[in-house]
Each structure stands twice: as C-alpha cells, then as structure tokens.
C-alpha cells in the first residue's frame with residue numbers, strides 16, 4: 001500500500017520547496033508539493049514533479065564503470081575504489097596533491113554534498129575551484145558594497161510601494177515569488193520589470209522596460225543621474241551611512257543622459273520614470289542572476305546597489321537590493337563539515353577558467369580530476385576548450401547518477417544515490433529562509449551508493465578513515481549545531497519537516513554594514529563610464545560587433561534544472577534558437593526554420609522560434625542541453641572572468657546567425 005512521506009526538493013533552485021513523496025513497494029511513485037510548507041504551500045514546478053522519473057529512470061547508473069580500451073565495463077566497488085585510491089596516492093607522492101583537481105558544482109542542494117570538500121581537505125588539499133558560473137560576480141559586488149549579500153524575507157515585499165524586478169524571470173525560476181508579486185500587486189504595489197525579453201513576469205508588470213543586454217549598469221547610472229537632478233536622493237544616508245559617493249558622482253557627470261539613453265536603448269522618459277519611482281520609498285529591487293554574467297557584471301550589480309542605496313531603500317521594510325540571502329547558508333556549521341584547516345597544500349582555479357588553467361598548469365600539472373555535483377562539459381563556457389582540458393587528463397573520475405557528457409569522458413564513473421535515497425537537509429541561499437528535511441525513503445538502484453559512503457571508503461584506503469567515522473545522522477547534527485541554541489535540531493526537523501532560520505528579515509536595518517569602514521561603499525567607477533560596458537559590444541570592439549551583430553543570452557531552461565532533466569522530457573529536446581522579431585525580418589526567418597549560429601569560438605545548429613517581444617538584435621538559446629540533443633550553447637560562450645574576478649561572462653557573447661536552406 002502506498003504511503004506518503006515529507007521530503008524536500010534537492011534541486012539547485014531559488015524556491016527550495018517542501019514535498020510530499022508517495023512510496024509504494026520500495027519505489028517512489030509520485031512527488032507533489034507539501035501544502036503545509038509556509039512558503040511553497042503545496043505548489044511545485046514540473047522539474048520537482050519529475051524527480052519521480054529521475055529516481056526511477058532506466059538511465060540511472062547502477063554499477064561502477066571503468067573505461068577499458070575506449071568503452072565502459074562494469075567493475076566492482078572494491079576494485080574501483082582500490083584503483084582510484086592507488087592512483088591518488090601515486091599522484092600525491094610523485095607530483096603533490098595539487099596535481100589533482102576537484103571540479104564541483106551545485107547539482108544537489110543537500111548539505112552533506114559538502115563532504116566532498118571534507119574529503120579533499122583531509123587528503124591534504126587539492127586544486128580547488130573558486131568563483132561561480134552563476135552568481136559569483138554579484139555576490140562579490142554586494143560584499144564590496146554591503147559587506148555581504150543579504151535579502152529581505154519574502155513577506156516583506158508587501159511593505160513595498162513599488163517592486164522592480166530587474167533581469168529576473170521569476171515566473172520561470174522562482175514561482176513562489178511570482179505568486180507573491182501577484183498578491184503584492186493586488187495590495188497596491190506597482191510592479192516594474194526591466195529585462196531584454198518580455199517574459200512571463202513582464203506580462204504581469206504595470207511597466208515593462210526593455211534594455212539592451214549587458215547595459216543594465218549604465219541604465220542604473222542614468223537612474224542615479226536623474227535621481228540627483230530631481231533631488232530625490234537620501235541625503236542623510238549619503239552623508240552618515242556611506243562612503244565613496246563623491247567619486248561615483250564624477251562618473252555620473254562624465255556621461256550625459258542622452259548618451260546613456262542612446263547606448264542602453266532605453267528612452268530618457270523611462271529613465272526619469274524609474275528615478276521618480278525609486279525616490280518614492282519603499283521600493284524593493286529583485287535582482288536576477290543574469291546581469292552579472294558579463295565582463296562588467298560586478299560593476300552592474302554595484303550600480304544597481306548604488307541606486308537602491310542613494311534612494312534610501314536600504315535597511316527599510318519593503319526595500320532592499322535583493323540578490324541573494326547568504327544569511328541562510330551562514331546559519332550552518334559549514335567549516336565543521338568541510339574541515340578547511342586540514343589542508344596542507346592549496347591552489348585555486350577560478351571556475352570560469354578551470355579548463356584553460358588545467359591545460360596550462362605547471363608545478364604541478366593537473367594529472368587527475370574528480371568531478372562531483374556537476375557536469376562541466378555541458379555547463380562550462382567555451383565547451384570546446386573544456387572538452388580538450390578534461391580529455392587531456394591521465395585520470396578522470398566522475399560521481400553522478402547519470403552518464404552525463406562529462407561522465408562519458410571519465411576513466412571511472414561512480415554511481416551515486418539521488419534524492420529520497422538518503423537523509424539530508426536542504427536550503428537555498430537565494431530566496432526564503434527555511435531549512436527543509438528530507439528523510440531516506442527508498443534504496444538507491446543497483447549498487448549505487450551515497451557520496452558519503454564513497455568518501456568514507458576512499459578515506460579508509462588513504463589512511464584518514466577517522467575523519468569519516470561518523471554516521472550520517474552525526475554529520476547532519478554537526479551541520480545544524482549552531483542552531484541548537486535557537487531550538488532547531490535534527491530531531492525537530494525530522495518531526496516538523498522544516499524550520500524557519502533565525503535571520504534578519506530586513507537586513508542592514510541598523511545601517512551597520514559588514515564592510516571594513518562599517519559604511520555602505522559606493523561603486524567608485526574607476527575606468528569611468530566605460531567600466532559599465534560589456535566586453536563584446538560595438539562601443540568597445542567595433543570589428544567583432546560588425547562580424548557578430550547579435551547579443552546571445554543563454555537563460556535557464558523552463559523544464560530542466562540546467563542539464564538535469566532534458567533526457568527525461570516526454571518529447572525529445574532540440575536546440576531552440578529564439579530570435580527577436582527584427583532579426584527574423586532581416587533574415588526572412590520563420591518559426592521552425594533551421595538556423596546556424598556562430599562566432600569565433602564555435603557554432604551550433606537549431607530550430608528558430610521567434611520571440612514576439614524581445615530587445616532588438618537579441619537571441620536566446622537555453623543552457624544545459626547535452627550533446628545527444630544537439631549540444632550545449634556553451635560552444636559559443638566566452639570563458640573570461642567578470643570584472644571582479646570571480647564570475648562568468650556567459651552572456652557577454654556576440655554571434656551571427658543565418659538560415660540554413
């Protein structure tokens with residue numbers, strides 16, 4: 001007979017939904033939303049519902065695999081782990097532990113996925129990744145401005161007079177915020193969406209502003225100029241709680257509103273409207289995770305922060321520059337789980353440049369990579385270079401539940417347990433501040449094991465088994481340790497399913513910032529207005545812009561969490577090339593036509609789909625598609641770093657396009 005249990009969505013997503021999971025005969029038979037969850041209230045998206053297909057998929061990896069003469073063969077766990085451990089030992093002795101790269105990402109939001117870091121730290125330290133493909137530049141930007149990246153609690157939005165959703169399609173990526181927006185609108189808030197694509201969120205907006213991709217920072221400069229001209233700035237905040245504004249003022253004075261309007265392709269009257277809106281507090285700004293994926297990504301987020309701060313919308317109910325909420329992740333004892341003090345050697349590659357750095361590394365060279373929680377071959381920019389780097393390794397080990405593009409290149413593939421097959425706690429530092437509990441409900445298929453088991457077995461073979469002599473329960477308890485004094489324990493989570501974390505609902509309300517000065521630090525615009533421009537634009541690179549006249553975005557797919565769901569969709573996915581109306585008219589392209597998209601990094605073929613309302617000269621190809629369905633958009637994207645050194649420049653990408661007859 002079927003039984004229903006509570007659980008939590010493990011996907012790397014804003015919403016971190018509470019789930020109800022039906023189990024019958026040792027098998028997950030249905031996944032639904034948990035109505036009792038205070039934020040997600042029983043509603044989940046298709047990606048969450050498809051977790052049932054994901055865990056039961058016939059494509060799940062059931063046995064460890066070893067590459068022999070170019071093909072995979074089944075190998076016993078005993079042999080696979082013995083051989084991997086022996087190679088790790090040899091590389092450490094011969095070249096040092098830094099000859100091993102740990103490449104990881106965030107495919108699973110379970111807290112104990114962090115045990116991979118514990119393993120590599122206790123091994124002595126390996127070459128690690130810093131920065132992120134996704135939100136790194138923005139996090140760094142907010143750390144420079146505020147001292148950290150904190151957001152207001154979801155319900156605080158009802159205090160806002162206006163809500164600006166800037167570069168964030170919450171209808172696709174943050175469905176519970178979408179519902180809150182509708183409710184806030186119903187209570188009288190004005191909703192403005194700024195985005196190059198008139199997406200589903202824009203459809204519910206009172207005002208929609210389209211902006212040239214990559215020019216949001218310059219648009220923010222225009223708003224700030226108008227805010228000052230109209231004397232709408234918060235003088236008290238500027239004089240008492242901030243520093244650096246006079247330097248920023250020089251940047252603003254170096255460019256006219258007319259030039260800003262011309263370059264951003266936003267009418268001056270819209271910029272003035274936005275300035276007036278910001279001056280009429282409280283205004284909540286909900287910042288997306290796309291605008292920072294440019295060369296100027298850090299500057300862009302800092303300029304948006306500057307508008308929010310100068311207009312007096314920091315630290316007030318209904319305000320905020322809401323980008324990420326790191327208060328959530330900081331509630332847990334991360335260091336107790338990862339033991340960073342145990343590493344003796346240390347080298348970092350940025351996530352963006354991991355392929356290039358793998359190829360160029362000396363003293364020591366990278367001999368081996370261990371991939372956890374990620375699929376770099378599909379997700380890394382400039383995937384041709386990524387393929388070259390991962391193919392050049394003497395040894396590649398991938399732990400995954402499916403044979404991803406990256407796993408297909410591996411020497412050993414280790415099958416791991418998925419959601420519902422092991423106990424963990426789940427949270428997201430992007431939106432709400434609840435931690436959810438997910439119990440073990442079913443056994444993993446075949447011989448698949450939890451990643452914790454794999455680390456423990458390898459640690460045993462490498463001589464540090466004591467660091468892994470803890471049960472899963474003990475490890476989760478270590479993680480929630482700091483919350484015990486607030487009454488949040490594993491026992492309580494098991495019983496109550498979720499708990500509200502003790503975070504500040506209105507961050508920075510005391511205007512005491514975590515910056516060195518204790519004040520809000522305004523972006524100072526070294527390099528002037530040019531620092532607000534993307535790399536690939538006619539304003540910087542005229543010849544490139546002539547050869548490749550279209551801006552390429554690679555936004556989050558609707559039905560897949562990055563590359564995780566495409567292979568489970570009922571209809572075979574394909575490369576959908578979304579193009580703005582003006583491109584379609586110029587090239588005589590209709591929906592369904594075959595097209596080729598290319599630049600100096602690579603090319604991709606796909607099927608055209610015309611975006612009825614998108615900024616001129618804009619193309620989108622959703623990210624995450626694997627090779628068997630036509631290939632990843634990342635054959636086209638650049639692997640440079642954003643201006644604050646940690647983020648990606650995935651969207652800073654010009655391309656050309658033609659119809660294939």
Ligand code: SF4
Pocket residue numbers: 009010011013014015016017044045046047048049175561
């Ligand atoms: S993917 Fe996001 S919205 Fe969908 S069920 Fe999971 S947490 Fe909820």
